[in-house]
Amino acid sequence: MSNLVPITVAPGDGIGPEITEATLRVLRAAGALIAPETISVGEAQYLAGHSSGIAPESWDSLRRTRVLLKGPITTPQGGGFKSLNVTIRKTLGLYANVRPCVTYHPFVKTLHPTMDLVIVRENEEDLYAGIEHRQTDQVYQCLKLVTRPGCEKIIRYAFEYAVKNARRKVTCMTKDNIMKMTDGLFHKVFDEIAKEYPQIETDHMIIDIGAARLATRPERFDVIVTLNLYGDIISDIAAEITGSVGLAPSANIGDRIAMFEAIHGSAPDIAGKGIANPSGLLLAAVMMLIHIGQSKVAEKIHNAWLRTIEDGIITADLRGSLSVGRPFGSMDFADAVIDRLGQEPSQLKPVRYAEPEQTALAASAASSASAHAPLPDPVSVKALVGVDVFVNARQSADFLAGQLSALVTPAFHLQMITNRGVKVWPGGFPETFCTDHWRCRFVAANGESVTHFDLIELMEALAQRGIDFIKTENLCTFDGERGYALGQGQ
Numbered sequence: 001m002s003n004l005v006p007i008t009v010a011p012g013d014g015i016g017p018e019i020t021e022a023t024l025r026v027l028r029a030a031g032a033l034i035a036p037e038t039i040s041v042g043e044a045q046y047l048a049g050h051s052s053g054i055a056p057e058s059w060d061s062l063r064r065t066r067v068l069l070k071g072p073i074t075t076p077q078g079g080g081f082k083s084l085n086v087t088i089r090k091t092l093g094l095y096a097n098v099r100p101c102v103t104y105h106p107f108v109k110t111l112h113p114t115m116d117l118v119i120v121r122e123n124e125e126d127l128y129a130g131i132e133h134r135q136t137d138q139v140y141q142c143l144k145l146v147t148r149p150g151c152e153k154i155i156r157y158a159f160e161y162a163v164k165n166a167r168r169k170v171t172c173m174t175k176d177n178i179m180k181m182t183d184g185l186f187h188k189v190f191d192e193i194a195k196e197y198p199q200i201e202t203d204h205m206i207i208d209i210g211a212a213r214l215a216t217r218p219e220r221f222d223v224i225v226t227l228n229l230y231g232d233i234i235s236d237i238a239a240e241i242t243g244s245v246g247l248a249p250s251a252n253i254g255d256r257i258a259m260f261e262a263i264h265g266s267a268p269d270i271a272g273k274g275i276a277n278p279s280g281l282l283l284a285a286v287m288m289l290i291h292i293g294q295s296k297v298a299e300k301i302h303n304a305w306l307r308t309i310e311d312g313i314i315t316a317d318l319r320g321s322l323s324v325g326r327p328f329g330s331m332d333f334a335d336a337v338i339d340r341l342g343q344e345p346s347q348l349k350p351v352r353y354a355e356p357e358q359t360a361l362a363a364s365a366a367s368s369a370s371a372h373a374p375l376p377d378p379v380s381v382k383a384l385v386g387v388d389v390f391v392n393a394r395q396s397a398d399f400l401a402g403q404l405s406a407l408v409t410p411a412f413h414l415q416m417i418t419n420r421g422v423k424v425w426p427g428g429f430p431e432t433f434c435t436d437h438w439r440c441r442f443v444a445a446n447g448e449s450v451t452h453f454d455l456i457e458l459m460e461a462l463a464q465r466g467i468d469f470i471k472t473e474n475l476c477t478f479d480g481e482r483g484y485a486l487g488q489g490q
Contacts, residue, residue: 004035005292006065010058013042014266015276015330016071022278022334023069023285029338030301032294037061042073042266046081053084062092068259069288071281072266085261086130089123094252094259095150096157097121097231098287101218101238101248104348107309108243108318115218118167119238120158121231122186123252125150128228135470136392139437146182146227151189157253158225159197169201169222170194173210173230181485186227207234214238239263246277246317249284251291258291260284270316274329277315279305282337295353301337302353306345308336384450386412386443386475387458388484392468394436397424404440407461411454412442443475 009024011017027034039058046053053073062068068088075081088094098120105113131143155172162170172190174183187204194202205213207230214221215237226234239248245264252259262280270276282305289298313336316327328336344350393400397417404414417425418441419434442458444450455472462469476483 004033005067005294006035006037007067007069007288007292008058008061008065009036009038010041010068010070010073011038012071012266013044013074014072014268014271016042016073016266018272018274018330019262019276019278019281020069020071022330023282025331025334026282026301026304026337027285027289027297030297030304030341032289032297032301034292034294036069037065041070041084043076046076052082052087054087059091062088062257066257067288067292068257069281069285070259070261072262072264074266074268082130086128088259089252092257092259093124093254094257095123095153096251096253097123097235098161098251098253099235099239099248099263100283100287101235101242103242104247104306104309107312107348108247110241110243112218112241115238115242117218117221117238118161118165118223119231119235120154120161120223120225121235122150122154122226122228124228126228128232133471135390136436138435144179144182146185148185148189151186152193155186155190155193155225158223159193159200162200162223163197167200167222169203170197171210171221171224172202172204173207173224173226173234174204175207175230177206181483183227190225210234211237215241235263244277244317245280246315247279247283249280249282249287251284251287253291258288260288260291274331275316275327276330277317278330278334279315282334290353299351299353300341302351303344304337304340304342306348306350307340307343308333310345310348311336311340380478381480382483383448383477383480384452384455384474385448385477386415386441386450387455388473388475389440389442389458389462389469390471390473391438391440392436392470393438397428397434397438400438400440401425403465403467404462407458407465409442409454409458409461411445411450412458413445415441415443417441441475 009020011020024036039061041054041058045055053075073084075083098118100118101115103110103113103115125145125147127142127144129143129145133141135141158170172187174187176183176187190204207226211234214234218238218241224234236245239245242248248263250261250263261284264280267276286298286302289295313328313333315330315333391400397419401414401417416423418439419432419437422432424432424434459469
């Protein structure tokens with residue numbers, strides 16, 4: 001049929017194939033107009049020599065259909081294997097991770113019966129850039145990358161999602177009391193964009209107390225927008241306190257392509273037993289149907305699923321809930337949902353999805369977020385005012401300072417030495433524990449600026465003295481504003 005929408009399906013590993021088949025069975029019975037193309041991802045592809053868990057030819061299907069329904073995967077133990085999820089998200093520009101977290105009281109046991117929130121997580125940046133280095137015998141580094149365009153896209157997406165889904169409030173969570181530049185940028189952009197949505201209530205919370213409040217008082221939240229790592233952690237917390245991570249779906253949205261999946265793992269311990277809960281992937285498929293404009297089919301499936309839960313039909317993972325009756329297997333559960341297609345819940349609130357041209361599609365939020373003109377970001381006047389040189393040395397701070405101060409480099413003055421971010425020279429404390437990794441800050445001797453030729457001269461002087469420098473970070477100002485963090489004690 002020409003009206004079928006092509007989608008790519010990746011069953012994955014562990015319980016993935018069985019919950020994928022259960023999900024597709026429900027979609028077919030509900031009349032979803034889809035034409036699945038199956039690809040292989042995960043463990044078999046890793047072991048076949050594809051380090052990211054996906055064969056090169058599978059990318060063709062993803063780029064052609066622009067929609068992926070993906071089961072959970074298993075990443076083999078040991079080094080050399082990349083995260084497939086991170087690879088797909090970053091390669092295809094899936095910048096927004098959307099995770100609804102809803103409770104189904106009293107049919108699924110929970111301490112938070114009124115919880116209904118959505119976590120919008122930045123999906124491409126932060127520590128998940130995966131840029132790591134071993135710099136010395138004792139020290140490893142992971143770079144946290146946060147960009148203004150990345151912040152603008154995800155924050156605007158969160159506000160557009162709130163508007164289109166009749167949400168009242170957006171909460172930003174960061175750790176900008178410590179990471180004042182990276183997390184500080186995210187908070188700053190949030191405040192800037194919030195002014196464009198006066199109808200939406202906003203607030204900001206530091207991530208640690210925010211996560212604590214989420215775990216104890218989730219009803220105070222509506223939409224949460226945050227950076228990649230924080231979003232990964234708190235979305236699992238939120239899913240768990242609804243009653244089961246197994247019920248939670250996830251959408252990964254980009255400008256051109258989208259991926260839909262359950263948030264849980266491949267659970268190899270129960271693989272092949274036919275007892276896995278397909279609900280997370282089924283609800284992800286509901287989000288997929290909305291995304292491709294089949295909102296009425298999505299509504300039919302979602303309401304049938306709610307009625308199934310109401311009727312006390314559960315899988316083994318929900319055995320401890322308030323539901324009664326024997327646990328159902330994956331396919332039995334799917335058949336129970338199929339039997340209830342066309343029915344609605346009587347106690348849980350039925351869902352209503354508008355027609356495609358009116359519906360609050362994830363895709364429409366993405367297109368609105370991306371089509372909006374970026375915030376002004378005028379070209380800055382950039383001045384080079386110094387350099388942080390990272391050194392591998394086993395000597396004391398005072399000994400190292402003596403070596404560095406003796407360098408004949410008239411452009412620079414050694415201002416301080418730190419170890420793990422703590423100033424140890426001048427005026428360090430003997431109680432401070434130090435490793436073999438030192439940050440040595442050189443600043444312009446004239447108090448103004450230096451050149452790249454001055455940097456080269458400094459590096460040559462370090463090399464001639466046998467200093468093992470392992471990395472440099474230029475210190476710059478932008479329109480006179482400092483573009484680097486001050487060391488402790490400055």
